Every structure is written in C-alpha cells, then in structure tokens.
Amino acid sequence: MTEPIIQLRGVTKRFGTGVNAFQALKGVNLDINRGDFIAVMGASGGGKSTTMNILGCLDTPTTGSYVFMGHHVETLTNDQRALLRRRYLGFVFQGFNLLSRTSALENVELPLLYRGDDRKARRNAAMGALDRVGLLPWADHTPAELSGGQQQRVAIARAIVTNPAVLLADEPTGNLDSERSLEIMELLTQLNKDAGITIAMVTHEPDMAAFARTIIRFKDGLVEATERREVLA
C-alpha cells in the first residue's frame, strides 16, 4: 500500500473563545488512500463538515497535523492553501455554489482561468467536463435555467475540470430528490472508477453512503467507526 493521500493526526478544532468556545473536533486521526471513495456519516454537530473543510484546505486545524500529498497543510499560508485547492482539489457543495447569471460553460471554465490556461484550452477542457456529466447541450444555460440535478452536475464538472486528485463533496445530494440523487452518485462512482479520483463525501443518507467503499462515522468530534465495504460491481 502506498502512502495515504490524506493523513490527519490528532486534529482538533475549536471555534470561538472563552465560555462561547465550541470544541468541534477532539483529536481526529484519519487516513484516506489514493483512489478510495469514502462516505462520512454521523449526527449533526459530530464534526463531519469541519473535517471536510480541513481536508479541503478551506480551514486549518487548531492543533494536530494534516498531511495532504506530502504537504503539511497546518504550516501553509492562505495563498499556499489556495494553490493546493487549485491544483489538487475539487469541491461539490450541497448548495451547488455556482456563479449566478453565468453560463454553465463559464462556470466550469473558472478554475482554469485561475490556473492561467489559454482560451482554447479552457474551452476544450470545460466542454470535455460538461460532456462527462452529460450536460454538453446545456453549456450556454445559466444556473437559473437549469434544474437542481443539472446544477449539481455543472458543479461536478467544475470540480473535475482540473483533473483533481481529490474530490470533496459536502452533502452533494442534500438538495435533490432521490432519482437525481442516484444519478449524481452514479456519476461520482464512475469518476472514482474511471478517472481514479479519490472521493470523500459527507452524507446523511445510508442509500448514498452505500455507493462508497469506506464509511467513516463521526460522533462528538471523534471518529467513532471506520467500516470497509465490498462495493457491488
């Protein structure tokens, strides 16, 4: 087995100070291997989202260490973490978080713009990503003109357009009906299998977690259980 792509050691996270302080994580240890598909589950307030934000380099641990692809994330500056996100990470949010009044194509292009790709390369890659999520005919539509499921697929296209090593999804199906949810999960499974993208996904729903190979349960700021499953082919 190769070195885990993600390694959390004794990670704590405290929000606020004094009497208002809230200890969200109390010493999380977690390894995620390259190519894995994990589902993070647990009750609200158990530390799932906080962990995801730290994994995504969006937030930093209060204490403890986070090694992502060999980088000690807790020692990096904001901009250095932004560059890690740009190169290796893709995000899918519950609320889609697409730019309004902006066509699907331009939304998907955005990470490539920051990466500095030229116009033609941007367009080709963005079209490719939209094709993979099956939205090529909707490339010119703005989020307001797309259904929830379609918006989430645009968000996935935006997340994978840079060929990230890791895709982080925070309740990606939380705003969708069950049929759309299944479509999204099939898409994620396919990306995990075909493109080898490591996926970490927060979900409340066991049906969705069933698509993952590993299920990690959080409770009161700690990892309660790790469960490896044989996924049906």
Add this chain to the structure above:
Amino acid sequence: MIGTSFVLALRAIRRHLMRSFLTTLGIIIGVAAVVTMVTLGNGATAQVQSQISSLGSNLLNVNMGGGFGRGGGAPPKPFDQEDVDAVKNQIGGVLEIAPQAQSSVTAVYEAQNWSTTVNGTTNGYFAASSIAVTSGRMFTAAEEQAGKSVCVIGDTVKENLFKETDPLNKTLRLNAISCNVIGVMAKRGQSGFGGGQDDSVVMPIKAVQRRLTGNRDIRSFQVSVDPAYDTTAVSTAISKLLRERRNTPTGTDDDFNIFDAKQISDTLSGATRTLTGLLAAVAAVSLIVGGIGIMNIMLVSVTERTREIGIRLAIGAVQREVLMQFLVEAVTLSALGGLIGLLLAFGLTTGISMAMGMVLTFDIKINLLAFSFAAIIGVVFGYVPAKRAAALNPIEALRHE
C-alpha cells in the same frame, strides 16, 4: 494574472449591467455637474471682465455734478479747457485726456434723418475709450486746433442714414451745420456698458462748442491713466486739484464725480468670482452625492458578492486575484463613468454657450479634478470592501447570505 483579472472583471460587468450602470451613473452625474457648473461660472466671469475692459483700460471718467442721485440745488457747474489742461499738466500718470461737450442733434443725410448725440472731443477719446476707427481716419491736429467741421460716425448712425452707401466724404447735416464724414467707428454692440458710441457722431470739441452748444463748457472728460500708476491715487489727485480750482469749501461734497472703471471692474469681478465659487460649491455637493451613490452601490454589491468571493476562493483563487478583479472592475467603471461625464459636460457647456452667446474656455484643471475625484471614490469604495471580503476564510464567505 492581469489578463485573467480583465476577463473576469469584464464578465462581471457584462453580467450585472444594471448594477454597473448605476455605479457609473453616480460618477457621470457628479463629474458632469462639477465640470459644467465651473466652466459656466468661469465663462460668466470672463464675459463680465471683457465687457468691463471694453470700457477702456485704466480709464477715469470725470463728470460735472455730484454723485448719482444727488439732485437739487444749483445746476452742476461745468469744467473748462483750463481745468482739463491743469489735470493734463499737473497730475502724474495721465496718458491721454479727452474733454467732451455733447449736444443732441438731428442728423440728416439726403432723405434720411436720425436723432443722435454729437460728442465734441479730441483724438484722445479714441485712445482712452479703446475705440477703433475701422474705415477712414481720426482728426488731424489742424482739424482739432481749428475746430473744423469733420466727423467720425458710429455704426448705428451709419446704418440708419447711409444704409449701403459708403459714408466717407459725404456731407452730413447736424441741425444747422454741415460736416464732412471722415471716419466710421468700429461697432461695439450692446455689451452692457459703454454701448453709447455706436449711436453718436464724434467731432472736434471746438467745432461743437462754437457751432452747436454755443459755449466753452466741458461737461465731462476722460482720463486714461498710465498702467504703471494706481488709478485710485490718480483719481484722488484729480479730485484734490479740481476742488482747489473750483473753490469747493472744505467739508462739502465734491460738485463733480470721478468714475473709475477699474474700481467697478474689481467690484464686478469680485461678485462673479463669488458666484463662481457658489456654483463650484453646489457642484462639489453634487459630486459628493454622486460619490455617496457610488459608495452605496459598491458596498451593497460587495456584500452581495461575498458568496461569489467565497466560491472563487474555494476553487483556488488566491486573495490577490480576487482583489485584482474587483480593482479592475472598479477602475473600468469609474473611468468609463468619468469619461462619459466629461463628454456630457462638454456637450452641455457647448449647448449652453451657444444658447447664451457665451464664449467658454475648456479648463483642463477642473476636468482632471472632477475625473480623479470620482475615479478615486469609485476605486476606493470598490476595492476596500472587496479586500475585507477576500480576507475572509472561504467557508465564512460561502456561508454569507
């Protein structure tokens, strides 16, 4: 990176046309108002000043009788040639002196007649009052000395009596006498002050005294003062001399008055300057109001866009890139608004100057000032809130509703 910021900024402007338009509108109105008002104010000042300078430069008008509106008592006592000579010889700084004896006449040429004023004076009159003789000539020394019956006519007189005919060397009848037209004065037009010479006939003073008024009285005289001398001091000296010569008892008012064009000019320019200042203040208020408008829209839009900033940060934009985009946006909108404002002001001032017959000068300073003020407000208030938003943790920015 700048290229990326440009692409992003222009996309953002295009996507939010209404918001962009409102931001720009504040700048447009502010800039246009300031530039228009100050330019008009400057134009008005320049116009008043040119009207005053048409009175003659450094000119004193000495008239018989007390100040304005002090009627009653004995009839005003006229001056005589000796008074005029005394002023010319004893007061320093007197360049030209032009005594005047006036008479109302009916001027007749062939079948045309016209009521006008005959002004008996010397060549000094043309110089002192800055009147040009456009065709023909002024008097010769011999004509002045002998009181020859020659005359220089004003434009109104020429129009009414001669129409298309060339008046030079024609004989004009003024009441009972006749005179030979030797010149025509340049048209001065109704320029507020001193428009009277268009409707007048100028003759050597001796001719007027001998043949029209029948006395040697001089009702007024003009003194042109060497620019090196202070007109107020010269005026005081003349006043003193005339009081002596006219035996005015100490403690009584002058029985003559001296009208100093420069004093009037100073007073009027002071007044127009005050008005320009007032206009500029009004304009500055509109610029500030415009600025507050820009501020509001920028602040609201950044608050509105905090989530967008969060998205950009989450997908890997570094702070600098987000800021650069907002900066480019703010600069583009401000500069565009400023330029449109300047163009609008140019159009407005041109239109108004044509409608009012005013000559306007393009004042680069006020244009630059208004433009940079608006641009700085636009940039600062576009940039500062964006800086605050970009410093947020992406998670907090994303949660912003």
